[in-house]
Amino acid sequence: MGELMESNRVIDKEQLRLAFQQGAISVINKKKSLNDMNVFPVADGDTGSNLASLMQGIIEETGQQFQSIKEVFDAVAEAALVSARGNSGIIFAQYLNGFAKQIEKEALFSSLNFVESAKAAVKDAYAAIENPMEGTMITVIRAWAESLDAKEADLKITLSRGLDNARYALKETPKQLKILQKNNVVDAGAKGFVLFLEGFTEMICRQGETESIIDSALIQEQLSVDVSQSHHQFDSVPLNRYCTEVLIEGEDLVQEEIKALLQDLGDSMVVATGSKKARIHIHSNQPAEVMRRLRKMGRILQQKADDMLLQFEVNTNQKYPIALVTDSIADLPAEFVLKEQIHVLPMNLIINDVNYLDKLTIQPTEFYEMNRVENGTASSSQPSLKAIENLFSYLETRYQEIIVVTVASALSGTYSSIKEGAKKFQKKGTKIAIIDSKQNSAAEGLLVMEAAEWIAKGESFDTIVARVVDARATTKILVSVNQLDAMIQSGRLPGIVGKIAQKVHLKPIVSLNEEGGGSVEGVTFSTKSNEKRLLKEVKKMQRHHSIKRYAIIHANDEKRAKRFANQVKAELGFEPHYLMEISTVVAMSAGEECIAIALSMEDREMEEI
Known part of the structure; x- marks a missing residue:
């Protein structure tokens, strides 16, 4: 040629x-x-x-x-x-x-x-x-x-x-x-x-x-990515939810061996191999298992997992004219996210130089195991600008307006990245509001949940944005830290302070201040005392403010989380809105075996706690 x-x-x-x-x-x-x-x-x-x-x-x-x-x-x-x-x-x-x-x-x-x-x-x-x-x-x-x-x-x-x-x-x-x-x-x-x-x-x-x-x-x-509005419809619900793709590098990558390794995990599999690289495409309900198996074959260079089920729901039964977007640090039940058609930008977890997608291509238990092997060397990063622009390109063809609720800007560059990614769409006239939640984990999740409910009620775009901004002041998270290794590794307890705290077995309760930065609410010397102190803080909030809903989250310690949830239920008289595993990105700094409670209170000025 x-x-x-x-x-x-x-x-x-x-x-x-x-x-x-x-x-x-x-x-x-x-x-x-x-x-x-x-x-x-x-x-x-x-x-x-x-x-x-x-x-x-x-x-x-x-x-x-x-x-x-x-x-x-x-x-x-x-x-x-x-x-x-x-x-x-x-x-x-x-x-x-x-x-x-x-x-x-x-x-x-x-x-x-x-x-x-x-x-x-x-x-x-x-x-x-x-x-x-x-x-x-x-x-x-x-x-x-x-x-x-x-x-x-x-x-x-x-x-x-x-x-x-x-x-x-x-x-x-x-x-x-x-x-x-x-x-x-x-x-x-x-x-x-x-x-x-x-x-x-x-x-x-x-x-x-x-x-x-x-x-x-x-x-x-x-x-420039522009996924056009399609006039064609899915004929049926996809059997496998995630369109998963991986690029791996290794010696002697055999096409048939890769296909045999993954054949029970989904359908629509395509495997292309070169001299030292292989590109794999598969529709699967278990993208994390796909990654786990492929790690045995070689080094993972790239990966993605697109939610085809959410695409199907939006294409065939879009519920609302306003799109709601958040990041994967917002801890929310998966069934609620799908039901309310919430679009989630996954955070990146970097372990052994491999970039995983939070809550998609790596599961929490696997993360804890890998992190222990890597001696706490895991790190995280915000979604890429390309991923953000891709999402906005998709949303602008399907929604009239877009509301984004992000993790606290004091904790992550996600807010700034999304603001940057939205600029060219806003210049074209797309109405996009990006809200710094000044929260993380389930506290961010509760704000997103409230925004979803206001959208479902038909509130206007401007009203919802204003209400979410106001609700930041009446939302709080308290984290009971059981192991200090992660806080020391992440710099939350720097140098000599961290070593002394470990030596005397300090168990801090950490939270976020009004600007979304980390703060220590108190310390104890045992797990039991720590939980008592945490419950005391909840009681104090209930006395000064009416708690309307709360969520319990944990990092690989469901037993402890359920025990604490029963104590809170006995005090408040109602069950948690949900109980779930904490975002692994948050767990990287709060540490394994931590538990936390996020609370949403009535809309009035909070007193000093």
Whole structure:
């Protein structure tokens, strides 16, 4: 693929490089229309964005000069694997990796070499898919490769004929998949492959034109994520909730071994492998278990877990015109989050240089085990700007207004990151309010719960924002710390102070001040005394303020949490609104075996406690 010599047999590496770039641009330019026609395997409207991610990786990686055809193919294959997203992206990446595998380092690359490699790589593309479905990208890939004529010396003629066959195969996809016929569309992934072929073939046919035609500014503009409003609906509730993707690195990554390892965890599995990397896509109810098993195969480089069930609920039965967003530090029952269609940005947990998604790709008990092995070296970070912008892109097409309630800005950069991520959407006229809760954990969760209830009652956007801001002053959290290691490690009890506190077995009760910063409410010398002191604080609040609801949370100590909940119930006369595991990000600083109570009080000025 590239400039042909007079014999029309040898392909030039520069023309090949530019052909890959032109093919990538052709896909990126049609990203929105690909999103709109995306109905298979699920109508989540992201095939165009997923393929655009892969194509951006190819463009970035091919923005340099190469010494050989082999180098070009290897660079493209590696970039595709790292940047692939979604079923179609990973199938495409595997095809490119299969293609690259066929290329010999020193051989002159002729039309015959190209055709033979294109045909051989089809087997790799099929092998990536757990259950190949005809009428999709894989069908068009096969039809294109099989139509290439190895006897034709002129690659321009071969590719032009091949493109015609690919277009015909694309046109036939609705006859092979009923869901395509029902929605009167061709397969989005297959269309993406044809778009790539159109750009690729066009550049190959420009014999002698090797000047760069890449407009970086245009590419960046086209790549801004915009998941378009889809007019297509899910036919049924997804059997597996999370669209889970992982990129791993390791030696001897065998495709069949990875598929066998994960086959009982979900469906729609696609596994693409390169020389030392593998990209895995699976729909699963257990994304954390997917990660746990894959850690045995190699080092995890990337991961994501999109909530398809929430997408289904919003697409088929959107409840409210106002979107409610929070971060995963807000401890709320999972069933409430789904029922009220609350969108949660997961915090990042970094353990042994691997970035996990809080409450999605790592479970609390597993975190505690891993953290003990790593001697408390885990850390956390706020959601990435890209993740924030992706969410806003999705929400602005489905909601009239957006309210975001974040963890206290004094504790995390999440509030600032979300404010930054919202700017370009606000400039376009999207109404977004970002509220610093000045709380964390279940206290933040109670504020989000109140906001959800006000949205459900039909309160106006401005009224809800004002009420949430006011409610911050009547919400409080008290944490009974049982182990000081985490507080010392996180710097909450610095240096010599922490060592002395450990030596005398101090058990502090910590809270947040009016600005959301950490504060110590009291200390005791035993767990039992600590709980008594905690209950005393609750009684004092009840005397001065009317507690309307409370939640109990814990870090791997449910037994202690339930015991304390019974004591609070006896005092207040009603049960906790919920009892659950604390956010692992909070547990990183409060420590394992801590328990906490979050309280929401009547809306009046609090007295000094």
